[in-house]
Amino acid sequence: MRFNKFKIIIFVPAILFLSSLPAGTQKPVNAFPDTSRLDPILARFEMKNPGSAVVIMNIASGEIVYVFNRRIALEQRFPPGSLAKVWSAVVLLENRSLFRFDPRVSVRCQGRFTPDPGPGFSADDMRVFNLSRDSGQEPHFRCSLRNGHGDVILSRALIDSCNVYFLTAACGNPGDFFRLLMNTWHLHENTGCRLVAVTEEDFKDIPGATSFRRCAAAIGEGGLLQVSPLQVAAAFGALFARSSILSPFEAPYTGRVEQYGLAISDATAAMVIEPMRETLLHGTLKSLTVNNREVILLAGKTGTASHVNGKYRTHGWNVICFRFREEKYVLVSFVFQGSGSGQARKLSQCLLEALH
Numbered sequence: 001m002r003f004n005k006f007k008i009i010i011f012v013p014a015i016l017f018l019s020s021l022p023a024g025t026q027k028p029v030n031a032f033p034d035t036s037r038l039d040p041i042l043a044r045f046e047m048k049n050p051g052s053a054v055v056i057m058n059i060a061s062g063e064i065v066y067v068f069n070r071r072i073a074l075e076q077r078f079p080p081g082s083l084a085k086v087w088s089a090v091v092l093l094e095n096r097s098l099f100r101f102d103p104r105v106s107v108r109c110q111g112r113f114t115p116d117p118g119p120g121f122s123a124d125d126m127r128v129f130n131l132s133r134d135s136g137q138e139p140h141f142r143c144s145l146r147n148g149h150g151d152v153i154l155s156r157a158l159i160d161s162c163n164v165y166f167l168t169a170a171c172g173n174p175g176d177f178f179r180l181l182m183n184t185w186h187l188h189e190n191t192g193c194r195l196v197a198v199t200e201e202d203f204k205d206i207p208g209a210t211s212f213r214r215c216a217a218a219i220g221e222g223g224l225l226q227v228s229p230l231q232v233a234a235a236f237g238a239l240f241a242r243s244s245i246l247s248p249f250e251a252p253y254t255g256r257v258e259q260y261g262l263a264i265s266d267a268t269a270a271m272v273i274e275p276m277r278e279t280l281l282h283g284t285l286k287s288l289t290v291n292n293r294e295v296i297l298l299a300g301k302t303g304t305a306s307h308v309n310g311k312y313r314t315h316g317w318n319v320i321c322f323r324f325r326e327e328k329y330v331l332v333s334f335v336f337q338g339s340g341s342g343q344a345r346k347l348s349q350c351l352l353e354a355l356h
Contacts, residue, residue: 049093058329089157090268113142129216141216170214187231190202247262297352315334
């Protein structure tokens with residue numbers, strides 16, 4: 001399926017496009033197919049990519065319509081990588097004066113970041129992060145593009161997944177930034193899910209974390225921020241639906257329950273959703289093609305995150321908002337060892353093409 005681009009004159013229509021959702025919680029008959037046939041398809045994928053997991057949630061109701069690998073998908077927490085940049089963008093936009101943030105002002109990205117002002121990286125930072133040291137250069141954190149993205153504003157930073165942009169914005173006030181990131185999206189709490197035989201892993205705080213480690217939460221690195229695929233689905237579902245964060249549920253439970261408030265202006269939501277639409281066309285998900293006429297891709301984001309205590313290995317993440325048979329869903333794909341635009345993208349494509 002080819003995603004058709006159209007010109008956006010103002011941001012508000014993008015919000016209306018994604019938030020025109022049914023008010024009730026009762027879905028149409030046969031709205032989502034029998035998912036039992038998906039298990040063997042994804043099991044074959046997991047043979048080559050151990051530790052793969054999937055969650056699909058109806059964004060209007062919070063109903064979980066499909067899960068693959070329940071323990072990983074619903075219970076365990078992992079660093080989210082660049083998925084966190086969307087949450088960070090919301091924090092920066094909603095607190096512009098505190099962070100002296102202007103989404104129209106560009107940041108120069110030359111492919112590397114060093115904290116400034118200050119002494120640079122601590123011994124703890126050197127232990128936690130995969131820092132580079134080029135000839136004649138101080139240790140630095142690399143951007144997603146080795147030679148940099150040039151002059152980047154917020155929208156391009158989201159589309160191209162620029163590390164330098166978000167690290168620069170967060171490092172001006174790392175303590176407040178980390179606090180607001182966690183509190184705005186309730187990332188230190190569990191989802192309040194109503195799911196059978198599921199025990200969510202609790203958030204584990206790391207006292208005494210360095211300033212840079214708090215900054216790095218803006219790009220989902222450093223291990224302070226860890227989330228489950230279920231949490232990712234709940235958070236992005238709320239953003240796409242322009243609602244509170246819902247309590248995810250599955251049968252025998254029923255009904256839409258608002259678990260946490262999420263106060264985001266329409267302007268802010270539009271400024272992060274539109275780049276996620278563009279990510280499917282020109283960004284890190286531009287190679288995602290889904291040959292399924294019943295699936296319409298609406299927005300997406302990739303994430304590639306260093307393992308905790310394994311800084312040379314990465315997890316792969318994808319978040320996809322899509323429409324299927326008149327209902328809107330959020331798909332979260334996770335691969336324990338891989339990248340967002342690589343293995344996780346292939347997992348998303350594999351699943352979406354199998355929906356009939």
